[in-house]
Amino acid sequence: MQTEKLKQVFIEALGIDKNTNIENLEYNTIDEWDSVAHMNLIGEIEDAFEIMLDTDDIIDMSSFTKAKEIVSKYLKG
Amino acid sequence: MLQQRYALITGASKGIGKQTAHLFAKNGANLLLVARDIDTLVSLRDELQEFSINVDIFSCDLTDENEIKSLFIKIKKVTKVIDIVVNNAGIIKSSMFSMTNSDTLKDMFQTNLYAPYILTQYATRMMRKSPYASVIFISSMMATKGGIGHSAYASSKSALDGMMKSLAKELAPTIRVNAIAPGVVQTDMIKTLSEDEKEEYTSKSLFKRLATPNDIATVILFLASDMSKYITAELINVDGGIC
Numbered sequence: 001m002q003t004e005k006l007k008q009v010f011i012e013a014l015g016i017d018k019n020t021n022i023e024n025l026e027y028n029t030i031d032e033w034d035s036v037a038h039m040n041l042i043g044e045i046e047d048a049f050e051i052m053l054d055t056d057d058i059i060d061m062s063s064f065t066k067a068k069e070i071v072s073k074y075l076k077g
Numbered sequence: 078m079l080q081q082r083y084a085l086i087t088g089a090s091k092g093i094g095k096q097t098a099h100l101f102a103k104n105g106a107n108l109l110l111v112a113r114d115i116d117t118l119v120s121l122r123d124e125l126q127e128f129s130i131n132v133d134i135f136s137c138d139l140t141d142e143n144e145i146k147s148l149f150i151k152i153k154k155v156t157k158v159i160d161i162v163v164n165n166a167g168i169i170k171s172s173m174f175s176m177t178n179s180d181t182l183k184d185m186f187q188t189n190l191y192a193p194y195i196l197t198q199y200a201t202r203m204m205r206k207s208p209y210a211s212v213i214f215i216s217s218m219m220a221t222k223g224g225i226g227h228s229a230y231a232s233s234k235s236a237l238d239g240m241m242k243s244l245a246k247e248l249a250p251t252i253r254v255n256a257i258a259p260g261v262v263q264t265d266m267i268k269t270l271s272e273d274e275k276e277e278y279t280s281k282s283l284f285k286r287l288a289t290p291n292d293i294a295t296v297i298l299f300l301a302s303d304m305s306k307y308i309t310a311e312l313i314n315v316d317g318g319i320c
């Protein structure tokens with residue numbers, strides 16, 4: 001799993017400081033990661049990893065850790 | 078008017094969708110055309126060859142969520158950004174309220190509501206980087222006026238109107254979301270109407286004629302273009318004043 005690449009996507013899509021503790025990030029716990037930003041984040045993840053996420057996975061993506069797990073599932077095919 | 082923009086049109090093979098494809102092509106849009114019948118889409122692509130635009134066609138049964146997902150995987154190979162989505166594919170099955178079974182009701186909701194709902198979920202993820210993003214739903218005058226024998230169709234279309242209004246609020250200011258409510262339009266969809274019914278709708282129209290697909294397509298073009306850039310959450314009646 002390309003964790004660093006995913007971190008970079010989070011930084012750019014959410015517009016957060018690169019020093020943020022991304023590993024511990026959770027949905028709706030910071031102003032930058034609200035429901036609107038979530039859709040932007042999803043789009044950026046899809047573009048960066050060239051995948052198409054299912055709606056259930058979009059709903060489940062409630063933290064960076066969960067995002068890592070979901071993206072790696074798609075990359076494994 | 079739409080140069081360099083990518084427009085996705087569902088139900089593009091016939092009627093209103095086909096006319097919209099022609100009008101968008103004349104106005105320079107690149108087209109992503111969707112319907113089930115690939116042969117009619119191939120003919121349409123041939124017709125559009127005179128325009129200097131990209132035309133990609135996709136056979137997809139929009140009632141199948143997996144097919145919608147595959148559609149977007151294919152579209153992503155053509156373009157990374159979609160600017161315009163015209164949710165036009167629709168079906169009608171007329172039957173009196175007491176004679177409408179749950180299968181008919183489900184079919185109508187599947188095509189007229191769930192399909193555009195799910196398609197728009199995928200599409201809007203590809204629209205967020207467009208400075209021109211516009212989603213257009215094709216509703217019906219039946220949604221607000223109702224009609225004898227149209228309880229299932231009318232309810233699916235009024236649900237669509239509610240979805241449009243909510244989406245407009247959620248997706249603003251990045252994506253404009255609007256709908257058009259046509260009256261009775263001369264397409265294959267009204268083949269099942271009797272001559273008497275057509276005459277009745279003609280006489281109710283303040284223009285004393287039924288709508289042509291172009292009457293609707295021109296308003297779709299308006300909503301897709303910058304001419305309507307301050308319009309969102311709007312339902313435009315294009316019904317010749319039928320009351």
Ligand SMILES: NC(=O)c1ccc[n+]([C@@H]2O[C@H](COP(=O)([O-])OP(=O)(O)OC[C@H]3O[C@@H](n4cnc5c(N)ncnc54)[C@H](OP(=O)(O)O)[C@@H]3O)[C@@H](O)[C@H]2O)c1
Pocket residue numbers: 087088089090091092093094111112113114115117137138139140164165166167168169188215216217218258259260261262263264265266267
């Ligand atoms: N005509 C009217 O009087 C009227 C009035 C008010 C509103 N409307 C609305 O306007 C829209 C267009 O209607 P129209 O009159 O142009 O109808 P039409 O001539 O019957 O065309 C319908 C289009 O939808 C496509 N379609 C239907 N089911 C589909 C599915 N499951 N998956 C993919 N594509 C599908 C059809 O292509 P395939 O069969 O190849 O899939 C066709 O291209 C509809 O939403 C309709 O409800 C029409």
